Every structure is written in structure tokens, then in C-alpha cells.
Amino acid sequence: xxxxxxxxxxxxxxxxxxxxxxxxxxxxxxxxxxxxxxxxxxxxxxxxxxxxxxxxxxxxxxxxxxxxxxxxxxxxxxxxxxxxxxxxxxxxxxxxxxxxxxxxxxxxxxxxxxxxxxxxxxxxxxxxxxxxxxxxxxxxxxxxxxxxxxxxxxxxxxxxxxxxxxxxxxxxxxxxxxxxxxxxxxxxxxxxxxxxxxxxxxxxxxxxxxxxxxxxxxxxxxxxxxxxxxxxxxxxxxxxxxxxxxxxxxxxxxxxxxxxxxxxxxxxxxx
Numbered sequence: 001x002x003x004x005x006x007x008x009x010x011x012x013x014x015x016x017x018x019x020x021x022x023x024x025x026x027x028x029x030x031x032x033x034x035x036x037x038x039x040x041x042x043x044x045x046x047x048x049x050x051x052x053x054x055x056x057x058x059x060x061x062x063x064x065x066x067x068x069x070x071x072x073x074x075x076x077x078x079x080x081x082x083x084x085x086x087x088x089x090x091x092x093x094x095x096x097x098x099x100x101x102x103x104x105x106x107x108x109x110x111x112x113x114x115x116x117x118x119x120x121x122x123x124x125x126x127x128x129x130x131x132x133x134x135x136x137x138x139x140x141x142x143x144x145x146x147x148x149x150x151x152x153x154x155x156x157x158x159x160x161x162x163x164x165x166x167x168x169x170x171x172x173x174x175x176x177x178x179x180x181x182x183x184x185x186x187x188x189x190x191x192x193x194x195x196x197x198x199x200x201x202x203x204x205x206x207x208x209x210x211x212x213x214x215x216x217x218x219x220x221x222x223x224x225x226x227x228x229x230x231x232x233x234x235x236x237x238x239x240x241x242x243x244x245x246x247x248x249x250x251x252x253x254x255x256x257x258x259x260x261x262x263x264x265x266x267x268x269x270x271x
Contacts (some may be wrong), residue, residue, distance in 0.1 A: 007206045024162070027169045032073050039074045041168055046101040047076040048128065049094050055083040066104065084109050088121060102128040104185035130155035141199060142207040142233035144180070147178040160201040163254060164208075172252055173208070184209035184229055193263065194255035202255065206234035213239075213246040220246060244268055 039045070047080040048070060055211040062078050062144035070077035082090045087109060092094050094100045103126045107115050119131040127135065138144070138154040156164075167173060173182040188205050192198030193216035202214040212234075220241045225231045247253060247268035255264050 013078055022166065022170060024166070026227055027166050028237070030169075031060075031165065035073055045076045047078065048104065049100050050077065050079045051087060051094075051103065051105045052079060052081045052088060053087040053109050056106075056107065056108065059108075064104055087118065091118070091121050095121075095126065100126060101127050103181045104128055127155065129185045130157045130161075136200075140203055140233070142258060156204065157196070157200050160198050160204055160256055164204060167252065181229055182208075182210040186210045186251050187213075188252040188254065189213045189215055189250045190256070192254075192258075193221070194256075197256050199255075202236075203234050206236075213241070213250065215243060215246070 038121045048066070050066055051207070052059060052063050061176040067079060069075075079188045080090060080094075087179065088125045089103070091103065091105065094103050101123050105118055107118075109115050109118060110111055112209075120133055122132065124132045130136070130139070134146075134156075135155050138146075139156055140154060144150075147238045148155055172186065174184070175182065177184055183205060186209070188210045190198055190202045190212060193202070193214050198214060198216070202212045206212045206225060209225060210223075214223055214236070220234045220243070221238050222239050222241075223234050223236045225234055243265065247265070248270055251265070253269065255262075257264075
């Protein structure tokens, strides 16, 4: 969210598309202000360590932006460049360092299931991206805290969480409704069902009370917490519905298709 990306809300009216562009930096400002307020109460700067073990230009750019953002908002950042065959031990060593508060691995490294293993070796207490099994399990089970006293929030994957923060900013969440149900009454479509973005986002939205249509190339799944959000966690079922069946009744449509050739049919959008 700290990058110069934007979320666009499109409304089809009289055959034309009107868009209001919301800069991610605008949404993020309030969050960064909260971070800086919290930092003032700490005795030292939290330290984030990034692990770079590839030659991917995008990963290096991501690391550079991480460093820039940390410096700008009062966090300590250290980039550790290691050979991919030494990455595992480097992460394990960081787990034992008391001075390291968080870690981030810049993927892809091996580009295989071995990367999934590397996600799991970072200690859950230092996993700032919410990629460890504990956090993924909690997300899908709608478990929001790590402790019974509810003082430690379970971390959510950064990209789906960024979308939720944007939806909160534009008023899609109803603040009058109790926390955990604030999307009740909303119908949302998520055009993408990847394991990184689409599926977790659909689950998070449904866990917050929305009726979510998860649209993928193969089919459309319906994510809900049941009638009247009576279930604790979301359930997903396959449907025989088509895009033209679901989009006209959606209050929010989120697209994340990794293809330059994909064109969303804006004429289907709800008035």
C-alpha cells in the first residue's frame, strides 16, 4: 500500500464509465500515522530484516521500497543478501536473534514448493507477511487473535489486507454494525482465485459478513457465513452461475487478473 498504486471504483452510467481514483498512499497515511504514534511508546526501534536470495529485479525493487518506507517511518531495516542455498540457515539464525523483530523473504527463490517450505521456517512471531501456517489457518478459520485475552492480533497476508483497508477507507464497511460483521448485507465479487490473493481475500470478506462470489476461469464459488451470518467461519460452495448472473447484483467488484488481455465487462456493473 505504500507504493504508487491506486484503487479505482468504476460505476457504469448511461453507457459511460465514471471512475474515482483512490491513491493507495492516501489510504496508507492514516495507518502510518498509527505506526508512528505506537513507535513513540517503545524503548527502541523495531528491526525488520529482509532476505534477498535471487536476481529478480522486482524483488530488489521491493526490498529497496521496504528500506525506504522503514527509514521514512522510524523503523530499522537490514537487507541480508545470501545465496539461495544458504537462505534456510540464514532465516533460522535470524529466528534466534533477539534484536530482530520481523523478517521478510523476497520470493521467488527456487520457484517451487521449496519456497512454500521457506515460508514456514520463519518464526511465527517474526512473520510480518502472515504467510506462516498458523496465520493462514487462523485466517480461514476466522480466528482473529493469537491469545484468549485478545491482545495479539493474528496477522493477515499483506495484499488481501491492503484491499480490505481500501474498502474500509471508501466506506464499504458499515461501522455501525459490530466488528466482525461489518460487511453484512454487502454482495461482493472477487475476480481471481489465486492462493496468494483471490481465495484469501474472498474468505476474509465472507468472514466479515459479505456474500462473496469468487470468479475464476473454471467456475464461480459462493463464499458466505450462512443466512444471517450465523456460522463462525465462511463456507464456499461451487455454483453454476456465470459472470453476467452475479456482477449486476454486486455492491463491490474487485479484479486481480494477472493478464494484460483481460477486460472486465463494466456494462454489467450495478447502477
